[in-house]
Amino acid sequence: MIAKIDLDGVWELQLDGEKQGRRLPMNDTIALPGTTSFAKKGVSSEVEHADCLTDEYAFEGWAWYARAFDVPEELAGTNAMLYLERTRVTTVWIDGEELGTQNSLSAPHVYRLPNSLTPGAHTITIRVDNTDYPTKGGHMTSRDTQTNWNGITGRIELQFYGAAQVENITTYPNVESRTVTVKGTLVGAEEALLDVSAVSFNASREHAPEPRSYPVNAGEFEVVYPLGADALLWSEWEPSLYKLRLAAKQEESPANGYELTLGLREFKAEGGSFTINGAKTFLRGKHDGLIFPLTGFAPTTVEEWARVLEIAKSYGINHYRFHTCCPPEAAFEAADRLGIYMEPELPFWGTVTDETYENHNEAEQQYLIQEGYRMLEAFGNHPSFVMMSLGNELWGSKERVDGILKDYKAFDNRPLYTQGSNNFQWVPVILEHEDFFCGVRFSKDRLFRGSYAMCDAPQGHLQTGPQGTMIDYDDQIIPPVLTDGSASRGQSDGGEIQIQYGTEAKTVQADAAEGVIVPQVPVVSHEIGQYQTYPDFNEIAKYTGPLKARNFELFKQRLEEKGLDHLAEKYHAYSGRVAVEAYKEELEAAFRTKHLAGFQLLDLQDFSGQGTALVGVLDAFMDSKGLVSPEEWRTFCSDAVLLARFPSYNYAAGERFEAAIQLRYMRPQPLSEFTLHWELTAGNDRLASGDMAASALNAGDFIDIGRISFELPGVPAMTKASLRLRIVGTDIRKSYDLWIYPSGVVADKSGVHLFEELTDEAADLLANGERVVVMPKPDRLANAIEGTYCVDFWCYPMFRSISESMNKPVPVGTMGLSIDHEHPAFGHFASEPHSTEPWRHIVSHSRSIILDGTDKALQPIVQTIDNFERNHKLGMMFECKVGSGSLLVCALDAQRVGETTEGRQFLHSLFEYAKSEAFKPSAELELAQVRDLLR
Known part of the structure; x- marks a missing residue:
């Protein structure tokens, strides 16, 4: 690029809900980037949604946007592109000449302008349509999350290029050789000189590899740029980055400059685990549906995304799974800087079909496939883009799904791919071309999360018991060898079964299933948690943007009508305390499972839709609800988690308490010889204590520290005690509440x-x-x-x-x-x-x-x-x-x-x-x- 013209500012606007066509003169104005709802354009609605937030100025149809712009003399006749960072279905006219239509929900819309663009004034008209999408759009268009907005968000600019233009730039870092391979396409010239340089940023030290120049010819090219033996690596612990600069030069024209973010990293699936640059990592993920209640649309600035991701990281999160959506580039840029592993997902929640299916929609299927390619092309260079999913809870043709995976991997082998999140639900399958599996069970009874809906019963151990901290999912993921050599998935031998399908129910065909699934790829537990808290009605005042919490207002009114409104704050706090304890056990069960490669929470924050699911310890704004501090949450969600395994929280005086103490440790700093200190206290009294010397050398990420065993003291009354563990000299700690009861207590009902x-x-x-x-x-x-x-x-x-x-x-x-x-x-x-x-x-x-x-x-x-x-x-x-x-x-x-x-x-x-x-x-x-x- 040799220059650009920002088109931010005031545009003419005409809302056209009936799709009648543009009328001149246009009757309103709007500030772009933005949305019609955020700008309060249209008619204010008094609708009250009980199942989600209410978009006060919801608009669906055509919206026409127009403005004038000037082309400087020196840029006239050059290659020019119109760049719309994020929008809906667009059609563009320059000076009345139609340039075409684009419909990506996930990637920028880029239009090539006529080369005959003359100096001086021109007009641009953009029609944005937020109806009749080629697919439903998942959470890209759902009123449950970011709303079905109309507008243009992010960068709106004209980009000007010299004759020798490089397109389709992709970068392939190689950790072993400390190089980056740059691929692209040279257009507009038979040959050019490509200057390549890099300089580190976001790193603990400065590093600038020697610049190089490479002659390239028209068409596809590939160059290998050495970063040096002392090149910095990117990971969750040290997210060192480079600004990779490219310049395509010809003597007779100005050089086109390009700048990309580069992270030298290798994220792999090795056996049942994920590794980053050869070191094992455990995914501590959260779900994200692009919920931003102050705007109703996803932010497009690095600063806004950095705020969100930093909050998540303060709670131990190192991974984001985007439910049927893909965030804007700013999210990947912020994740690059913070060391967050990103997994965008195709905007699809439904059935993948082929020509053998009734109601097969090939146009939709092709749109979704192309949307995946657009996501890879737009964001695949970011080091944080390490995984990709085909959608949420998909059904349909396994062969078609696997074929899509195969084609994506052939096109771009940088991210790891999964068939989707919790596909085929009760009759799961691991496909040939997927790199990792994300789900909740391997059969009806092989469960590997702690909670389920009643319609997905059996329920999890958090809902049914038992007490204690003994549960893990190792036998559910890798089942013990069966003595008779036979097994079944435990769900169906074929025929029809009924499933939860989106937010409804559906009858589907279940394939006959033989044998036991034994995963040979990393397993990630899908949407774990989902523990609801009662609404905090003080939150209503925070909705100062286009989205209004009329659902909260309705819930508050219902409580008042029952005469229980004086209990609202107690309900919120007390339900929240139970939810936090449930999340603690849910996460610890995951950390106790050696065969689990990670989890994806639903969620750290509240989910505004689908009935209003207040399942977070943070509200929809990513603000704390006051239920648990980040520091306390990290004691059971981080890269170093102490685990005590014992059968019960309740003991009679004189009983022997025994616990196996373990450590799930995935930090890059070696932990060789260390001391574990433990103590049992009640109030200011220390009831028992001790120290244990242990070593993590050659122990891998799962360390058995040892056992503690002691007789519980006599107590005159029921006593709450706290078992506290810490590794001396570190921030690694844990605590558990226990209860001790006087011995010989009898429930004497005589006289009652x-x-x-x-x-x-x-x-x-x-x-x-x-x-x-x-x-x-x-x-x-x-x-x-x-x-x-x-x-x-x-x-x-x-x-x-x-x-x-x-x-x-x-x-x-x-x-x-x-x-x-x-x-x-x-x-x-x-x-x-x-x-x-x-x-x-x-x-x-x-x-x-x-x-x-x-x-x-x-x-x-x-x-x-x-x-x-x-x-x-x-x-x-x-x-x-x-x-x-x-x-x-x-x-x-x-x-x-x-x-x-x-x-x-x-x-x-x-x-x-x-x-x-x-x-x-x-x-x-x-x-x-x-x-x-x-x-």
């Missing part, structure tokens, strides 16, 4: 008027002023919600609908407990205001009674937090005055609860309270009301 139903006898006792405890059997209650410990998966409205359409069980949909932890009922059962592990077994054998319509004075002692769609007032345990008597209701199976140490402690505390003078409820209910509640 205890009933399983509100019988006539119980009613008579209440009428006589007695204290009564009713523990209804959970399976007999109709007016109640099933007890579950874990918070809701993803979002109740979406998966309720999917489950109903598939005739599958509907999710429980609750979000942990809100506990009046200072209530005297817990005098012998130390509690916090939110769910903790002592409650897991108890809640799992309980139900929560629906108390809708009862007086506000009736506040459950243990209240289950319901989801924002139902907003039931749910009482697992509540008390009230009935006549002159006192009634305590706790809907649980006392026999099952009493089978565990923590369950006996809970029943003991409950019964002791029921016998005491402290049992004096203030809220009042009529006997008939209670009977109706307990029906």
Whole structure:
């Protein structure tokens, strides 16, 4: 390029929703780059979306943009290109002459201008159409994420080139030889001299290889540029970069200059692991759907993307998977500088077909294939672009999918490829030409993540138990040898099966499956987590751009109508605490798995759509919700994670506690001899401690440090303790909460008027002023919600609908407990205001009674937090005055609860309270009301 003219600024605008054609004079103006919605063009909408944010100025149709520009005398007659960094379907006219139409959603639109461009004034007209795409567009066009905007974002410029022009520049770094191969095409000249130079930046030291010049001829060329034996390498730990400068020169014309970002790196799949420059790495990924609620579109500046990626990196993230979308170049540039491994994805979520399929759409298939080539050409030189996926949860022709992979690899072998994310769901397959596999299971029962939707049951261990930290997925990924030599995928022998398909359900054909899948490529767990938190209604005020949180406003209104709005902040905080603990176990289970190469979280941040899935510890703006600090999160999500493996969080005094201590270590700094310090504390008291010497030499990335074993001390009361681990002299640490119970505790119900139903006898006792405890059997209650410990998966409205359409069980949909932890009922059962592990077994054998319509004075002692769609007032345990008597209701199976140490402690505390003078409820209910509640 010899010069450019920025076209940023004020453009004429005409909205043409009916596609009638441009009318002159145009009736409005707009600042570009930008979108019509961001500029508040069109008619403000009062629509309220409950399932996603609302675009107040949503517009679909044609939008016409026009402006004048001047061509300087010295640039007239040169090769000129119009560059539109990111837009929709465009058609361009220069001085009324149509140049054509382009429709890439992922790559820049570049138009070649007429060579006869004269000096002086010219007009440019661009029509942008955000309808009738060749494909649905995934999250590139979804109102769930960045909205289906209309406009032009990023760079809008005229680029001028001399005669000797280089196109299709690709760079191929070679770590072993410390060189970079530069390929391209020389046009406009029979021959030219290509000057190549490089200078380091973003590095710990300066490095500038010797410049070189290479004669090149018209057509395709290839040159190898040596960077030197002391060249700097790019990785997540040291993202050293070079500015690679190229200049194509001819004596009679000005030189065309090009500048690219170069990272000398080799990202490979070796066996079941990923390596970067020969060192093993573990992908700690997050999902990204281009959610930017202040603008409604993805940013195109490095500074904005650096802010986002730096926040993610502060939480230990080293990898981004873009769900059915590709970010703008600024995202790759920021990732280059920060050392983030990027995986863009084709904008597709559907069925890959060929001519043998009914409703085969070859035009769509070809569009998607070409979109992949455009992504590779536009962004493939970035060192951060290390992986690529064909789409999300694809079905259809395995042969066609594998053929696309084969062709992409032949075209560009720099990134690693996968067939897609969680393709074929319950009947997965590993294809010949994919470099890594991304999914959630290898058969119905070979699960390798901790949570699933009910419609995808069986559910994961985070949702069903057991307690403790023993779970890993090694046997699920590489199954043990079967003694009879036979096995099945455990799902289908062919025929039709019903699947979750996008946000709906669909019946598909399942191929017959024989044998067991044993992966020979790295395995990445797909969209792990999805633990929902209750909305923070204080967030509403942050939506100052075109997107409005009318869904939040609706949820807030629903809560107010139920008379529960005073609990909103507690619901948010308490559900969030349970979600964080679930994420901790989810991530640790991944780190405990030797055969897993990485994970992709869904998500570190909230997802604004698909029912409103508030699954992040950060909100949609990437701001902290105040649930967990980055430093604490990194104790279980980083390149060095300590792991204690023990079977339970609950122990009786005098029991022996044993734990295997391991370290997943992937830092480049050697860790040879080191000391692990551990201690068990309760408040300011140290109950046990010790040191262990260990070595990481020749241990690989998975280090068995040793075992700790000690007898738990006697305690006079239920005691919360903290097991703390740290490697001396480093930042590597971990802590776990444990609970110790006094030995010999008996749940003595003598002296308690205890009933399983509100019988006539119980009613008579209440009428006589007695204290009564009713523990209804959970399976007999109709007016109640099933007890579950874990918070809701993803979002109740979406998966309720999917489950109903598939005739599958509907999710429980609750979000942990809100506990009046200072209530005297817990005098012998130390509690916090939110769910903790002592409650897991108890809640799992309980139900929560629906108390809708009862007086506000009736506040459950243990209240289950319901989801924002139902907003039931749910009482697992509540008390009230009935006549002159006192009634305590706790809907649980006392026999099952009493089978565990923590369950006996809970029943003991409950019964002791029921016998005491402290049992004096203030809220009042009529006997008939209670009977109706307990029906």
